[in-house]
Amino acid sequence: MHINIYLLLGHKYWKKIHTRVIVVILGILLGLFLTLLPVAAHNYSQPLIEQKLSNAAQQEQQGRQYYEAGQFGEAIKIWQQVLQIYQAQNDELNQARVLNNLSLSYQQLGQWLEAKQAISSSLKLLDVKSDRTKEKLNVLAQALNTQGSLELAIGKSETALAIWQQATATYTKADNEIGVIRSLINQSQALKTLGLYRRALSTLIQVNDILQKQPDSAIKTAGLRSLGSSLRLVGNLTQAQQVLQQSLAIAKKLQSPLDISAAFIDLGNVARANQDADSALGFYQQATAIAPSPILKMRSQLNQLSVLIEQKKWNLAQTLWSQIQPQLANLPPSRASIYAQLNLAQSLIRLQQANLPDAPTMESIGKLLANNLQQAKTLGDKQAEAYALGRLGKLYEYTQQWQIAQELTQQALVLAQAINTPEIAYRWQWQLGRLLKKQGDETGAIAAYTQAVSTLQSLRSDLVAIDPDVQFSFRESVEPVYRELVSLLLKPGNFQSSQNTLIPARQLIDSLHSQPNQKDIIQARQVIESLQLAELDDFLREACLDKKYAQIDQLDPQAAIIYPIILADRLEVILSLPKQPLQHYATVLPEEQLETIVEKLRKKLVIRSKQDFLPLSQQLYDWLIRPAEAELVKSGIKTLVFVPDGVFRNIPLAALHDGKQFVIEKYSVALTPSLQLLPPKRLQQRNFKVLGAGLTEARQGFSPLEYVEEELKKIKSEVPSTVLLNEEFTSKNLKTYLKSTFFPIVHIATHGKFSSKAIETFILAWDEQIKINELDNLLQIPEQKKRESVELLVLSACETATGDKRAALGLAGIAVRAGANSTLATLWAVNDEATANLMRYFYKYLSNTQEGKAEALRRSQLALLKDPLYEHPVYWAPYILVGNWL
Numbered sequence: 001m002h003i004n005i006y007l008l009l010g011h012k013y014w015k016k017i018h019t020r021v022i023v024v025i026l027g028i029l030l031g032l033f034l035t036l037l038p039v040a041a042h043n044y045s046q047p048l049i050e051q052k053l054s055n056a057a058q059q060e061q062q063g064r065q066y067y068e069a070g071q072f073g074e075a076i077k078i079w080q081q082v083l084q085i086y087q088a089q090n091d092e093l094n095q096a097r098v099l100n101n102l103s104l105s106y107q108q109l110g111q112w113l114e115a116k117q118a119i120s121s122s123l124k125l126l127d128v129k130s131d132r133t134k135e136k137l138n139v140l141a142q143a144l145n146t147q148g149s150l151e152l153a154i155g156k157s158e159t160a161l162a163i164w165q166q167a168t169a170t171y172t173k174a175d176n177e178i179g180v181i182r183s184l185i186n187q188s189q190a191l192k193t194l195g196l197y198r199r200a201l202s203t204l205i206q207v208n209d210i211l212q213k214q215p216d217s218a219i220k221t222a223g224l225r226s227l228g229s230s231l232r233l234v235g236n237l238t239q240a241q242q243v244l245q246q247s248l249a250i251a252k253k254l255q256s257p258l259d260i261s262a263a264f265i266d267l268g269n270v271a272r273a274n275q276d277a278d279s280a281l282g283f284y285q286q287a288t289a290i291a292p293s294p295i296l297k298m299r300s301q302l303n304q305l306s307v308l309i310e311q312k313k314w315n316l317a318q319t320l321w322s323q324i325q326p327q328l329a330n331l332p333p334s335r336a337s338i339y340a341q342l343n344l345a346q347s348l349i350r351l352q353q354a355n356l357p358d359a360p361t362m363e364s365i366g367k368l369l370a371n372n373l374q375q376a377k378t379l380g381d382k383q384a385e386a387y388a389l390g391r392l393g394k395l396y397e398y399t400q401q402w403q404i405a406q407e408l409t410q411q412a413l414v415l416a417q418a419i420n421t422p423e424i425a426y427r428w429q430w431q432l433g434r435l436l437k438k439q440g441d442e443t444g445a446i447a448a449y450t451q452a453v454s455t456l457q458s459l460r461s462d463l464v465a466i467d468p469d470v471q472f473s474f475r476e477s478v479e480p481v482y483r484e485l486v487s488l489l490l491k492p493g494n495f496q497s498s499q500n501t502l503i504p505a506r507q508l509i510d511s512l513h514s515q516p517n518q519k520d521i522i523q524a525r526q527v528i529e530s531l532q533l534a535e536l537d538d539f540l541r542e543a544c545l546d547k548k549y550a551q552i553d554q555l556d557p558q559a560a561i562i563y564p565i566i567l568a569d570r571l572e573v574i575l576s577l578p579k580q581p582l583q584h585y586a587t588v589l590p591e592e593q594l595e596t597i598v599e600k601l602r603k604k605l606v607i608r609s610k611q612d613f614l615p616l617s618q619q620l621y622d623w624l625i626r627p628a629e630a631e632l633v634k635s636g637i638k639t640l641v642f643v644p645d646g647v648f649r650n651i652p653l654a655a656l657h658d659g660k661q662f663v664i665e666k667y668s669v670a671l672t673p674s675l676q677l678l679p680p681k682r683l684q685q686r687n688f689k690v691l692g693a694g695l696t697e698a699r700q701g702f703s704p705l706e707y708v709e710e711e712l713k714k715i716k717s718e719v720p721s722t723v724l725l726n727e728e729f730t731s732k733n734l735k736t737y738l739k740s741t742f743f744p745i746v747h748i749a750t751h752g753k754f755s756s757k758a759i760e761t762f763i764l765a766w767d768e769q770i771k772i773n774e775l776d777n778l779l780q781i782p783e784q785k786k787r788e789s790v791e792l793l794v795l796s797a798c799e800t801a802t803g804d805k806r807a808a809l810g811l812a813g814i815a816v817r818a819g820a821n822s823t824l825a826t827l828w829a830v831n832d833e834a835t836a837n838l839m840r841y842f843y844k845y846l847s848n849t850q851e852g853k854a855e856a857l858r859r860s861q862l863a864l865l866k867d868p869l870y871e872h873p874v875y876w877a878p879y880i881l882v883g884n885w886l
Contacts, residue, residue, distance in 0.1 A: 056085045056094075063101065070295070070334025072105040073380055079105070093139060096125040100143045107146075107153055108335065110382045110419045119147045137174035141167045145183055152190055161190035178219050181207055185226050192230070204230050208243070221250040221259045225266055232270050236773070237759055240270050257292040264290070265300050277307050294330055298340045305347050314356050321351065321360070328368070333375045338384040341372050342391050349398060366395055383424065386415040390428045397435060406435045426455035430481045442488065449485035453527055456481060456534070474538040482531035487567045489524040490574075490584055491516055521582040525574050528565055532643065532674040536816055539758055539809045540772070556886060559639040560632055561675065564624055566591055566646045575628050577635045585627040595805070598647040605655060606828055608874045614657055621656040625663065632667075639668040639854050639885055643675065649808030650800060652827055652877035654861065662873070664861050668854035670885035673812040682886040688847055690715060691737055693724040694749035695766060702764055705797055707832030708749040714840035715747060719847050730767045735778055744791040746779065746820070747839075752798030754810030754825075761810035763795065772810065775817045792853060793820035796839060799829045815882040822853055822883040834875040838864055854885035 063078035079102050086094040099122035106115035126140045144167035152160035164186045171179030184207045191200035204227040211220045224247035231240035244267050251259035268283030284307070287300035301324050308317040324344065331337040345368050348360045369392045376384035393408030413428040433448035456478060561576040571587045571594055597616060604613035625632075625640075632640075640663065642653050653671070654664040663669060692715060694708040712723050722743070724733055729750070738746070752763040762769040770778065779790055795814070800807040808827070815823035824842075826835075841860035849856060857879060864876040 056082050060098065060101075067101070067105060069332055070336045071332065071379075072108045072335075076102060076105045092125045093136060096122040096143060097139050099125070100139070100146050103146050103150065107150055109380055112150070112153065115150050119143060119150060123147065134174045137170055138176055138179065141170040141174060141176070141179050141183065144170060145186060148186055148190070157190050161187060164190060177210065177214070181210055181219060181223055185223060188226070188230065201230055216250045216253055218254065218256065218259065221247045221254065221256070221263070224250070225263060228266055228270070232266075232273055237270055237274050241267065244270060257290050258296070261287040261291040261296050261300065265303065268300075268303060272307065277311055280307055294327060295334070295336045295340060298324070298327060298331065298337070302340060302343050302347065305344070309347055309350050314351070314354055317351060318356055318358065321348070333379055335379070335381050335384050338372050338375055338381070338388065341368060342387055345369050345391060345395070349395070362395065362399055366392070369395060382415055382419045383421055386412050386419070386421065386424050389415065390424070390431065393428070394431060397431065402435055402439050406432065406439070409435060422455045422459050426452045426459065426481070427477075429455060433484070437488065446485070446488050449481065449488060450523075452481050453485055453530065457530060474535070478534060478538070479531065482527050482534070483567055486524045486527050486565055486572070489516070489520040489527070490572050490586065516584070518581050521574060521584055525563060525576070525582060528563055528574070528645070529643070529674050535809065536673055536813060539756070539813050540817060556639060558637055559641050559885070560628070560635065560637045561641045561643065562624065562628075563643045564645050564648050566594060566648075571623055573624060573627070575631070577631060577637070580635070583628070583631070587623045595647050598651055602651050605652070605873050605877060608872050613655075613873065617655060617657040618659055621658050621663070624653075625656065626658070637667065639670060641670045641672060641885060643673070644671055647805055649812065650805070650827065652873065652880060654880075655873040655877040662865070664858055664865070668858040668885065670854045670881045670883075672883055673816060682852065689720040689743055690722070690745045690747050690843070691724075691734075691743035692716070692721050692747045692749070693729040693734055695726055695729060695751070695764065697726055699764060699766060700769070702751040705749065705751070705832055707836045708797070711749050711796065711832075711836040711839050712747070714836055715843050718840060718843040727766050729765055731765050731770050731774070731778060734765070738779065745794065746790050746792075747794040747796065749796045752795055754798060754800045754807050754814065756804050756806035756809050758810070758813060761813060763798065772813055772817050775814060779818050779820065790818070790820040791822065793818050793823045795823065795825040796835055797830065798825055800827055812882060820883070822881060822885070824853070824857065824879060824881050827878040827880060830878055831870075831875055834864060834870050837870070838876065838879065852886045854881055857881050
């Protein structure tokens with residue numbers, strides 16, 4: 001299907017776009033769809049304070065109405081007239097206030113130079129320290145809030161934070177507690193942009209403490225909504241729901257339809273994050289019923305439409321679309337309405353692709369996007385224009401009109417870069433890469449993809465906080481950028497495909513001697529490392545600490561690093577050997593087929609009495625390790641370190657089989673989420689002692705672990721240990737012991753679960769479930785961190801959630817969050833007695849060998865393997881070492 005670009009946009013649009021390079025980054029401004037609430041409720045920088053009614057004041061109020069309707073250009077015209085009136089009267093205080101309002105409007109339009117000039121003039125008028133009445137202090141604090149917003153917008157988050165701290169102090173001098181609340185909320189925005197989500201949440205909790213002492217008010221309900229939203233973004237969904245319910249109750253008491261509908265939308269977002277689609281739809285429907293403005297009603301309906309499409313409830317989605325369609329003509333031109341319609345266009349494309357009767361046509365979607373583009377140009381909103389251009393380009397990509405799609409995409413990218421909005425630019429860099437690839441320009445495609453990945457790297461902390469309200473999905477909007485670039489860099493060989501489930505490896509494995517450019521392999525490894533970190537960021541809802549790449553031969557000259565990389569059409573493997581160029585080999589295999597094989601292997605491994613796992617185990621060995629066998633032997637490799645991708649995290653790679661023996665019989669095995677996170681140090685033998693904790697009794701619905709006491713006793717017989725058992729094992733006790741004495745090893749024998757959701761990943765203590773987000777506070781004692789961190793965390797009875805392809809992300813997340821150099825954990829529920837025996841062997845070898853943690857684990861697993869009672873992999877294979885293997 002083709003769309004006529006000239007009919008949609010008109011020939012004149014194809015004249016060259018003239019732009020100025022203006023420095024800007026809009027912090028956490030969110031993708032396709034962002035509704036700008038009135039300033040007092042959303043940005044917390046007051047554009048107006050109450051004045052006696054006069055002609056000027058009435059005009060100011062009219063300007064505010066335009067501002068709140070998203071018609072920023074009209075607001076500017078009105079406020080410029082008002083400014084002239086106050087200048088004629090030599091009224092400096094009111095001039096300062098109106099200049100503040102103008103700066104806010106210029107910021108909304110991305111006119112950063114004008115915004116900076118306006119707020120600088122405002123602050124200059126207020127810079128009379130001898131005349132600091134409360135009224136003047138309030139105006140000064142408002143101006144500081146606006147200046148902070150500008151600094152955040154142009155990417156100076158630390159400066160913004162400092163200015164907002166100054167605003168807080170100024171509001172405090174003016175005895176304006178509401179102003180203090182607003183400026184604290186703004187501080188939390190800056191902290192989020194810096195990736196400091198714990199501090200941001202702590203600030204909002206401080207706000208909440210102030211709010212709880214305040215009478216119910218509009219600012220209280222808005223502040224609680226902000227706190228609830230932040231709690232959701234860091235994964236504390238239960239607390240988020242509680243806070244938002246309180247906000248809703250106050251809004252109902254105040255009979256504020258605006259705040260009620262906004263609370264319903266936020267509650268719907270929490271339900272959606274909880275994967276409770278029915279509850280989410282219910283909240284969105286309630287918001288729709290009470291929404292006081294067309295744009296707020298549209299926002300809640302679009303969220304409903306998105307959920308219905310995700311659930312493939314096509315008939316309901318079609319019905320809802322028919323209700324939304326007539327409302328489009330009534331939306332006043334504004335950034336909020338443009339983003340809403342761009343979001344709608346994305347949903348309509350999915351409806352069209354479902355081939356439904358009476359589905360919207362590509363032509364009608366194109367007209368909607370073209371109308372959005374024209375509205376953005378009329379408003380002078382460059383950011384909205386960049387979005388509209390790019391989305392229109394994507395529509396042409398769908399219809400395979402590559403050249404027009406490329407022209408639109410390049411114009412969108414030029415515009416996004418000119419106003420320095422990387423959260424928009426990366427999308428169009430990615431889109432350009434796809435289009436160039438389709439047209440056979442592989443070099444240009446790699447360059448565009450590389451730019452997209454580089455932009456994503458600069459956005460790591462911002463991506464963590466992107467809201468589901470904008471249909472953002474890490475798996476849909478970020479992960480594919482990395483994988484598609486790796487696919488281009490590691491060009492596939494000419495393989496013969498097979499329809500068999502188990503494909504002969506020799507037919508499919510690329511020769512080690514036929515390598516792509518070494519530079520491309522190095523870049524591919526860096527890209528997949530970056531993806532691993534980005535996945536952890538997304539899982540933890542917080543940016544991980546960056547470290548420089550570790551040199552393998554400096555860490556361990558006898559270790560090989562293996563990167564299995566799952567691509568849509570094949571399995572790629574990058575091999576890193578000490579002091580050698582990187583190598584790679586590949587297997588043509590659809591992603592779905594590979595995942596099925598890996599999942600089958602896991603299921604068969606946990607069936608204790610059968611050997612059905614062997615053919616699958618050997619098949620994976622053929623793909624991952626056999627092509628490198630000769631190189632591994634030649635290099636004298638003793639340890640295989642895997643950086644596992646996707647479903648490979650869910651299986652014990654030590655249980656792969658070469659036809660004669662298991663991998664663990666030849667090599668020590670370790671996993672790491674990323675070499676960038678590895679601290680290059682060996683386990684210190686001196687002062688070797690363990691803090692052990694465990695449960696033997698049933699707690700909180702979990703079954704008793706009868707052998708835990710024996711496990712801890714056996715450990716104590718091998719190494720000096722302090723043991724907390726049952727009611728002694730509380731989170732408070734654990735922290736107290738860690739604070740009073742340094743323990744290089746912490747061994748926890750209790751139930752736990754690793755999940756793809758951080759909120760569902762926990763360790764069970766006597767008194768509570770210790771969530772992943774609490775682990776760093778528990779194990780990383782500030783006074784100790786200055787000296788030493790925990791070298792090894794052992795979790796001996798946890799398991800990955802069944803039926804969750806990405807559950808082992810929880811294990812990697814715990815390893816990172818705990819701050820331990822290494823984590824030893826289990827992939828599935830293990831046999832108590834076998835665990836007790838393995839742990840005794842492990843600590844015996846760990847305390848008596850200089851060969852490291854991975855080798856101690858290997859010897860322990862071999863001890864079980866040689867025991868007829870425990871020779872099946874179900875007993876010894878699930879123990880995996882994550883992190884530093886030395």
